[in-house]
Amino acid sequence: MISEPAHVHRLLADVKHVLFDFDGPICDIFAALPAPTIAATLRDYLAPLGLDLPPDIRAQVDPLEILRYAPTAGPLVAETVEAGLRGLELQAALTATPTPGTANVIKQLRTSGRRLAVVSNNSDAAIKTYTDNHGLLGYFDHISARALFQDPALLKPHPYLITQALGALGADPALTVLIGDSVTDIQSAKTAGILSIGYANTPGKEHHLHETGADAIINDMAQLTPPST
Ligand SMILES: [Mg+2]
Structure with a gap:
């Protein structure tokens, strides 16, 4: 093959x-800051908004899937996830x-x-x-x-x-x-x-x-x- x-x-x-x-x-990129950890951190960022996250997002290990979901939950969720993910990816890039x-x-x-x-x-x-x-x-x-x-x-x-x-x-x-x-x-x-x-x-x-x-x-x-x- x-x-x-x-x-x-x-x-x-x-x-x-x-x-x-x-x-x-x-x-x-996620060698030292694993993608599932980033996904969990994004959910932590969303916790204060008091959302009822769908089951697949509660279990999601791919941060980009949470990014795809975010706009469907409104602009504040979209902004929170986008800003959070950018920061976490920058941190990951430093230890890639x-x-x-x-x-x-x-x-x-x-x-x-x-x-x-x-x-x-x-x-x-x-x-x-x-x-x-x-x-x-x-x-x-x-x-x-x-x-x-x-x-x-x-x-x-x-x-x-x-x-x-x-x-x-x-x-x-x-x-x-x-x-x-x-x-x-x-x-x-x-x-x-x-x-x-x-x-x-x-x-x-x-x-x-x-x-x-x-x-x-x-x-x-x-x-x-x-x-x-
Ligand atoms: Mg690739």
Whole structure:
């Protein structure tokens, strides 16, 4: 299921623009501040509002699902969750663990003349903080990520963030690839009409990424080292 190196290299050889999902391909943002802890903290922030949260939100471990729910409960809930999540993601970005091999891949792809962008459902502030702290911000031509009070419906799997990056880069979709570790990454890439590489960073994930239609599957970011180097 993991693609042959020659297949990955052929795909990359023609690509001029490389889009990176953030959590997974670039780092493990929730390495020291786990997503379920953030979800529980968001519920703590909402407690003073005295809401009767739906059972799925009371049990939810994915903070982005709480973000998606928040606007349905009114503007005060939306603002509380959005502000809280931005702060917690920034804190998480400070203790995120770099994905092995990615910094080198980013530098080599950029040096080879390709243009790079981040496309992520995480907040733009967290991504700028992490990439700046790790000396990577300057390698990216654009960051297409969750903006303040952005409609959660426009996050991946919606193609909006990819379309935004294509516009900012002036990129031809046929010459652009997204590297992502989630089924929603592959879905958004297909809807946007760009290529996709699935990063199977946990056992068994390659099957889901393959079934969703990823053009290649890797399990080590170092497999993206450009063929010319
Ligand atoms: Mg991801």
